[in-house]
Amino acid sequence: MKAFIPTGDPAEPVVLADVAEPTPRANEALVRVEAFSVNRGETFKLEAPLPGDRPGKDVAGLVVQPAADGSGPTGIARVVGHPMAGGWAEFVAVPTDALAVLPDTLSAVQGAALPLAGITALRLLRAAGPVAGRRVLLTGASGGVGHYVTELAAAAGAEVTAVTRDAERGAGLLGLGAAEVVHDAADAHGPYDIVLESTGGRALPAALARLARGGTLIWFGQASRTPVTLDFFDFFSGPESAVIRHFHYLDPRGGLGDDLATLVRLTATGRLHPEIGRVADWAGTAAVLTDLRDRRIRGKAVLTLS
Template sequence: MRRLIPTGDAARPVAFAEVPPPVPEPGEAMIKVEAFAPNRGETFLLEHPRPGLLPGKDVAGLVVQAAADGSGPAAGTRVVGHPAQGGWAAYATVPTHSLAVLPHGVDSARAAALPLAGITALRLLRAAGSLAGARVLLTGASGGVGHYVTELAAGAGARLTAVTATPARGARLAELGAHLVHDVAAAQGPFDVVLESTGGPHLPTALAKVRPGGLLVWFGQACRAPVALDFFELLNGPERVTIQHFHYAGDPYASDLAALVHLVEGDRLHPEIGRTADWAETADTLVDLRERRIRGKAVLLTGEER
């Protein structure tokens, strides 16, 4: 079968290889991949790929071999999945605790855009607590996670300010109900909750805008620069602010995937897909995703969708 493997070349991060199909563990189903969605974090891993790296965490397709232990969906079922790796291939094995069934109304392209970004958004908002009427600041808002957070938070009654690099990258966020600014320093606080994903010098600026007793949830470092906090500067800022480190990972994923699919089917969540292309264009798409030339998610199609 065909699989995309790392090359170590920043200009062409992946290339096709012919390899044997994967062998599923007893609790894994074999999926014929119809669509997959890379994440920007995966583009960073490809800059200096570790030996044995098989990228691909967000897939949608058809179960062609059910799990041997009897768990999960039967063969012939359309699913969305979140494997640990290996999804950029004609076939992938996915643990059944990381699969959700797709209804007829949800196509593979939209489904593939859901897993990592959508699960992150759901779990991030749970960490933030009740948002009805809350003032929320979201940095790095124009990626896949940011679009889901914005739509879900606005739907929950939050008053959300979103930080994007340009007006064009924030256009859809404004349609979803966000107030846009293009520099975190321009955000008019104080905020009850700050959801911070850029790191570097942006986090201290965002932290200064939290109300006394408020919460900052730190869930990314997209600028790729470490954060420096000055204790004495904090003394002049808001009092008793909580800084919470957040990472989405932790099995099982099936229930959150099912919740996301249900929201999409009910027209209450709309994946923002900035590019859909054949998987022959994966290398170029990865470069554009890494360089922030794609708004929202990118989805690659294997040509196998039914």
């Protein structure tokens, strides 16, 4: 079968190659991929790929071989899935607990835009706790996670201030329910009960300074790729007794299929709206990855297989 493999070359980060078709484990279904999405974080990993790396975590397609242990879809079914690797290919083996059935009302392109960003947003808000009536500051709001967090948090009753440098993107976030959009964390007017920080660099200290006493700052990324310098004496100038915690979307592990089913349901009922900035044939994957890395794509980028 055909699949994309990393090259280590920033100018052409992946090439299409012939690889062996996957042999599913007992708890895995074989999915014929119809569409997959790429994430900006994946572009960074392509800079120094490990031997044998096969990227790809967000897929939608058709189950052509159900799992041998009887779990998951028992027949041919349209699905969205979140394998840990290997999704940029004609076929991928996906654990059945990382699959959800895709209804006919949603396209493969819509489905492929959901997994990583959507699961991260759902679990990030669970980690933050109840948000109804609380003030939330979200940095790095221009990405896929920021889009989903804004819409989900606003729908749950939060007052969301989104930080994004992109004015057009900011207008879109206001349409999703953000109460305010600023272009720098230093311009936000606190205090905030919850800060969701994914930029790093100078954004984290600026966001911390706007956290309420006893509030919570959750760090879930470093999109700026700039290390953070933090002076803990800053806690005494406002956010006394505040909490800083790190978040990873796979902690705790498991339950991906349930979260995918939630995302599918919310999208199918018009309560969640994936922002898809580019759809292209998978022959153009290398160019799309470069554009995504260099911030020339707003929203999710989805590749389709002919």
